[in-house]
Amino acid sequence: MTNALTLSGKGLGKSFNGRAVFHDVSFSVEEHQTLLITGHNGSGKSTLMKIICQVLTPSAGHVQVGRADSAGDGGRDLFGFVSPYLQMFEEFSAMENLAVAMGIRGRQWNKREAAALLERVGLDPDRDEPVRTYSSGMKQRVKYAFALLHHPPVLLLDEPAANLDAEGVSAVRSIMAAQRKAGILVVATNDPGDVDTPDVMVDLDARR
């Protein structure tokens, strides 16, 4: 029996105030694979992403994530998440945001590792200004550092290229390639071109 990481959803559905957003969504991906979630605006991509990372409870079905020898051990630390609606703590600098995040995760803080990660996403680790003074593209880069610092086995990217310039998009492609080697990548986007070769696709337009 292999000890591969798996992420699966079975019969997932979500309703808000009696209005169904999607129903009967199922998928299964393993380590080194990419799950692509597509659909037009309002089709429930972000809702499904929140259900996958267990922040939102589905109205039907269930999500399972873990290794074969400990199936169902899903916890917050398994996931890294980047999205346009994810907000940083704007009164703190990028480095302080990472320190706060690691502390709240209950993890040990390693400033050197955080500095290397900020450089990897194209930010100056010594910049002391609060995040509220950053441009939207720079904020998006902070979110990538925030999502990657705890080495999550599952990386969820909602509209991964939002607010990024060409250099930023290139950095994101490199992050996506690295995640495919290290674990599972989940991408929700309006533009299927964001992902070169998805292994599993969920089209939410067909699940309304």
Add this chain to the structure above:
Amino acid sequence: MPGDSTRMSSYARSVMSVFLKDWRSELRTRYAMNALLMFVVTTIAIVLFSLGSEGAPSDALSGMLWTVIFFSAMSGLSRTFVMEEERGTTFTLQLLAPPSAVFFGKLLFNLVLVLGLNAVTILLYLALITGFVIQTLSIFLVAVLLGSLGFAAAATVIAAIIARANTRGTLYPVLSFPVLLPLLLTVINATRLASEGAYFQEAYGEFQILISYIVVVVVVSSMLFEYIWKD
């Protein structure tokens, strides 16, 4: 077991980090502190002007002290959750920590705020209000400490409930009043006993009610919080 102690220390770090995040944020913005302080000064000034040089019975002065504390607290204690909702960082916290760690971190922050608020209010009240004298300090200190903890616990969970409502400003004191009424009546009675010079043993009944209130509110809040917080 080593695994259990690692999980406990990780959980404790998580709680402390939520508290420290809010504390550093408050030191930079001073939003809650300024609101609380302005309200304390304003309400004590109103009490002072309305009493003039005339005194009032000790039970009335005890009631007025906790009225000042209640309305001052209502002006600032909801910030801990309302701020997360307004800035859109509720989702960020949901990604980072289990609901109970967020609850206890926020409770700790509100407790520190309430203790600070009570210290300032009581010192000003003792200095400015004629006729308000504490004769049994031990009763007063225990009542203030237990009252602060009960206040912070109830205020924290109510703040979490109202943070997502549109009418959160008016809803907070309205929803808090019935929940805090048993606590308020008990601390007012304990304060009256302290100002009348009662023996410490005479306030045991009040302390038992306060401890029971704290246990019930903290246990029920920590159980309900996940449902309030998650969806």
